[in-house]
Amino acid sequence: MIVLTQGSTLAITPRTTAIVPVHYAGVPCEMDTIMTIADQHHLKVVEDAAQGVMSTYKGRSLGSIGDLGAYSFHETKNVISGEGGALLVNNEDMTQRAEIVREKGTDRSRFFRGEVDKYTWQEPGSSFLPGELTAAFLWAQLEEAETITARRMVCWDLYHELLAPLEKMGVLRRPLIPEHCQHNAHMYYILLSPEVNRQKLLDNLKQHQIFPVFHYVPLHSSPAGQHYGRTHGTLKVTVGHAERLLRLPLWIGLNANQQESIVDAIVRAIPASRSSS
Template sequence: MLEEKKIPFNWPYMTGKELYYIAEAHFNGRLAGDGPFTKRCHRWLEERTGCNKGLLTHSCTAALEMAALLLDIQPGDEIIMPSYTFVSTANAFVLRGGVPVFVDIREDSLNLDERLIESAITPRTRAIAPVHYAGVACEMDTIMIMAREHGLKVVEDAAQGVMSTYKGRPLGSIGDLGVYSFHETKNLISGEGGALLVNSPDMSLRAEIIREKGTDRSRFFRGEVDKYTWQEVGSSFLPGELIAAFLWAQLEEADRITKERLASWQRYHEFLEPLEAKGILRRPIVPGDCQHNAHMYYVLLAPEINRQEVLDSFKRNEIWSVFHYVPLHSSPAGKRYGRSHGDLDVTTRLSERLVRLPMWVGLTNEQQERVVEVLSEAVS
């Protein structure tokens, strides 16, 4: 139960059916992966995104690791990605010996700057991994054309992008592969959890095999083979059926959850317009071709404002606000395993000015007014 005065950064939302479905899974005696609830989630993913195969995983990190296996990443292979992303985007490929090549982001959306990708391509480049920051789409048409011209694969990191679209197409369904996160901090949740969207039909069977410890177990249960055995390198990427049951309750309410988050996002946007007009901060910019999902609301403080003082002011008022990623190119592991293409000036500048505001289903108008009031006092 929330204390009345405190405003958390995130608060997990439950639709009311989660525990009922978990009890149903227990009653059915199916607790391991790929039970009835998992299959419902798979159908939802495939119907809502149009992907060739949707597969639940125990995390978005696991889905990215599956992508690296599917692309047969070898030591020295290069993968172009933004530095302003979570470590999993890079880790998944580094685990296979791949080399992340960090490219700068755009000033407007904070997404991978598609204009800088081509100059980062070398004979070792195997893939591009655009990250849809805050659920706002990268410029996917340009990225896909460039990838096809150079014979590269595209792995969409849509961890934050469930229910977002680019020119009407669901994020995660545009590249060769896409990944989602259902972590507690995301829009649709299962505590931990993720999904791999396989958009290239020629990868679907291998994806099932890799996900099932490298075996053709799924084919066996469909009656396509008379026994299953080890086919290639894989691992155990399945979530348990209780996770899928919880997630199904969320997917059933995906439209309503998204609508409520968008309403909260829009309130912040309107409340903060006067501060942007004064040049104190910049509100998020959403390109016209993108329909976002209100995953987060952030502001970029004016360069002269001390971000830590703003965060300290929130803390004193029992409002939990945070900054976001430390750019990977500046991290010890990023320097050890990856390389930077260019100076990444935009990434560095904007990462030092960004503040994320509380955002969750159930956030009230009064709470948002208080967040904005404290922010206004702190920056003035």
């Protein structure tokens, strides 16, 4: 699920300005390679660390490695404020513009620091700051971030243990976490083998009141992606993964008995979910 850096250089054109690695499921992309490619081609790196709060790459927090990093605190994430997120500005050349965009297009931040005698409109911006109540809710979540992550890791590790026999049977592939990466247990996904029909498996699990989801529709095949985007090659790996990916239920209140029931239901549903059945 990590960006295929071998193909990154092939997709670079004279119009390319940035590389956007997506740390899917909170598992870090291979950032050393990506940063080297970006440096060679004079490109910026914008980390999509929406799912990466509390994850690290070689000891560095996701979102803090590229020029910019983006976190999400949406209600579906590990640490939440309902809506909203954070922009990490790691390139000093971008700090002033980030402040202007945040401050409704004005240099109000410089005014508060005493750098200008008045603040004025500089360029397009908007009102991106959270309200005080939202910020207070988020602060309480951040104070518990280590506890939240630890509880999710217990669930993640149990799934990983319970699903090992199915991986040995060749019916699915479990997530692969590089040794130099620390993930945050944002989700537990499996990649089904081609002979397992995902929709049949979903239908079978729903009969047992188990509701896994598959995400996501590849951006290049979405209506907006087809209208605005450009691809290099067929992206057959992306398409193949999207057709086989399944995300299992995971939240901090999930207990071992529930997880064992979920995996047991998957085991029993696999034979009836094969494409030939």
